[in-house]
Amino acid sequence: MAPNTSEAAVDLDAPWISQEDLPVETYQIIDEDGTYDSADVPDLADEEFLDLYRWMLVEKRYAERMIKLQRRGQMGTVGSSRGHEASIVGSGYALQDGDWLLGMGRETSAMLLRDVSLRDIILFWRGVEDAQRFLTEQNCMIGISVGGYLPMTTGIGWGMNLTDSDSVVTAHFGDGATSTGAFHEAVNFAGVLDAPAIFYCQNNQWAISTPFEKQTNANTIAQRGLGYGVHGIRADGNDVLAVYDAMREARKLARAGHPVLFEALTYRTEGHSTSDDPTEYRERDAVEEWLERDPIERYESFLKSKGLWDEVDKDALVAEVDEEFSAAVEAADEYGPRDVDELFEYVYDDLPPILQEQLDEMERELAELDDLEAYIERRPKG
Ligand SMILES: Cc1ncc(C[n+]2csc(CCOP(=O)(O)OP(=O)(O)O)c2C)c(N)n1
Ligand SMILES: [Mg+2]
Incomplete structure (x- = not known):
């Protein structure tokens, strides 16, 4: 006989917990209208506030130029990071020399912040194997296998404990990766081993054409940390200050032997990659809604109200970034394809x-x- 699942048979007062009992808040500093409470703003110098802006422009312009290269046949498949700029830059900015960053390819400027060269990122996407070696020289790595490098993240963190290092290891990955067995093994053992690891999930709500609600029945990714006995943090991934501030805290926790599962809630406003057509599987309305929450525009209004906007010459910044990008392409061309x-x-x-x-x-x-x-x-x- 089939089990009786009618509502009348459910005992809502039973002493068990459900996810509704533990709602997870999303940490935010600058709200969607650009307003904020000064007391919440992280203690950064004016140059650093401006630097965050520059890095977000780097990320945006870099993605545009990479796609143009691909369209001209000078690059393999690449993915756009449009919409993720705050999530990438805020997280990368909180890391320190000696920290490791393993990623899946949608975190370029966080790697540039770790002193990876743009040439090597271009070489990587051109399929030059040497590039991965260059990346590891800067404590970075890109893993194309979804979730595959998460156990390595735990391993690196464990190694840091064994060698009394004072660094942390961070893995950047997507919501899709949280459905892999590797994710489970990695976060579980990071908890067991007190690894100084931050599992940084950019939840852009799509894994190619699979929406978040088909990925998991959990309301949030952050709450899943509890099941592994690690800290969970959920931040507004379109708010660069919230991400930076929470990541700085996450880094302290990780250093104290408490691994962190960090969820940055964002949205991929373009296709998954240059071989994807998102109009096949999602409505334009949702995209429009998220374009309204553009992370760069939101931060521009913060800079304006902080009186720093006059210091920004946006055209000059973009021209500077373009020049750096062109020089990197030239250096990659010079390096040439390998056998x-x-x-x-x-x-x-x-x-x-x-x-x-x-x-x-x-x-x-x-x-x-x-x-x-x-x-x-x-x-x-x-
Ligand atoms: C082990 C493995 N399975 C499948 C793929 C094909 N694949 C590439 S990206 C992707 C979706 C990833 O989605 P998500 O983790 O949410 O990251 P996002 O691209 O959204 O940033 C898949 C299934 C892969 N690269 N590796
Ligand atoms: Mg995703």
Whole structure:
């Protein structure tokens, strides 16, 4: 017989907890109209407030230029970070020298803040394997496998404990990654090991075409921290000051041996990547609503009311960022593409037989392709 699930049979007074008993607040400093309470504003110098703005412009302009490169055939598939600028910059700005940052590709300026060069990010998206090595020299890494690098994050944090390091490790990932087993294993063991780790989820409410409500029945991602015995924080991801302030607190917690699951609530206003057409799966109205909450415009109104807007020459800033981007593209062009057999390097000193076979096969096929191209070239035209 099927269980009786009618409402009358449910005992609402039973001594168990539901997520409705523990609502999670979303931390915010600048509200959607740009107003704020001065007492809540983090203690930053004027130059730092302006610096946050510059970095958000870097992120925005960088994404636009990357997509243009892709459209011109000079770049592989790339994802836009439009809408995430505050979430990326606020989190990156709170990290310190020596901290590690593992990401999924939608956190470029946070990596630039860790001294990764823009050239190397461009090389990474062009598929140059060397780029990952350059990134790790700056304590950064991009993992293309959704959630795959989260257990490594815990491992790095554990290593920090074993070596008495005073740094933290941060992983940036999306809402989609929270449905992987790797996420569960990573956050659970970070709690067990008191790892100085911050799991930073940019909840942009979509994992390609899967909406957040199909990802989990939990109301928030932050609340899931409780189940792992770690701290949960939920911040307005379109409010750069809230993200920065909460991340600074998260860093202190992590340093004290309390891992943090941080949810930055934001929205991806463009396609998942250059190979995605979001009009196939979502209504324009929701996008319009989130465009109204644009993180850069919100911060502009903060700078205005703080009397700092006169210091900003937006056109000059964009021109400066453009120049940096063009120089980075030039440096990446100069570095050039690597041989395709680089695919087999960096993991093993001596290739295991199965990989050696694959390499041989690939080389045979490429040689055949060369023959074919030469044949097509020689073929009588017309
Ligand atoms: C293990 C794995 N499964 C599937 C994919 C294909 N994939 C790439 S991005 C993506 C969605 C990621 O969504 P989310 O984690 O929310 O990050 P977002 O792109 O929204 O920032 C998927 C399924 C992948 N890269 N790795
Ligand atoms: Mg997502």
